């Protein structure tokens with residue numbers, strides 16, 4: 725995506741942002757609260773129409789594609805909030821993520837990937853733990869067979885003991901698709917990701933290989949409140 729400007733109504737949040745995502749591997753998007761990380765993902769998912777700039781996916785212009793078309797074309801998105809239907813069961817949530825021709829097989833794959841969900845199939849999503857909710861949201865997105873999977877704070881509200889399990893799953897996913905990871909856990913994000921962008925007030929303040937960003941003397945400055 726190139727020279728993107730976006731925001732809400734008249735209030736501009738992203739200023740001339742250009743990012744490129746690889747075919748596979750994880751890309752971390754870091755930045756303090758209100759930096760514009762969620763706005764960036766919403767723009768890539770098609771929930772926000774950019775004020776200017778362009779988005780290309782798979783060599784095709786996608787700037788004006790509605791969210792459903794982007795999802796069909798392989799862009800998966802797990803939003804920071806309201807990613808699952810709280811009143812529905814785990815099974816129903818997964819069935820909603822499965823497209824017509826996918827049957828039990830695809831859901832079984834998700835349950836193999838996140839075994840904790842398998843024992844909760846009949847439970848309403850509202851009764852799940854923070855970690856289980858995040859796994860359900862990711863599982864549902866995976867049923868769409870994305871090639872680019874964007875995750876907004878996949879470890880937010882997750883008990884520390886389960887965070888590492890999610891990190892392992894993210895690393896596995898990054899082996900077979902591009903994972904875009906917005907994270908407050910900077911150490912985790914830079915361990916899982918191979919490349920990182922640091923956003924400061926809607927512009928890219930730093931970017932580079934994750935190992936370089938981790939050692940950058942400027943990193944803390946851009947993340948400090």
Ligand SMILES: Nc1ncnc2c1ncn2[C@@H]1O[C@H](COP(=O)(O)OP(=O)(O)OP(=O)(O)O)[C@@H](O)[C@H]1O
Pocket residue numbers: 732735737755756757758759760761762763764804
């Ligand atoms: N729906 C909205 N309408 C108006 N302004 C919004 C809206 N959503 C976000 N903003 C503003 O846009 C700016 C960037 O918000 P955004 O959610 O992208 O930040 P973020 O980097 O994801 O922060 P956090 O780490 O807290 O999730 C903030 O100043 C926020 O107040």
Ligand SMILES: [Mg+2]
Pocket residue numbers: 761762763804876
């Ligand atoms: Mg956010």
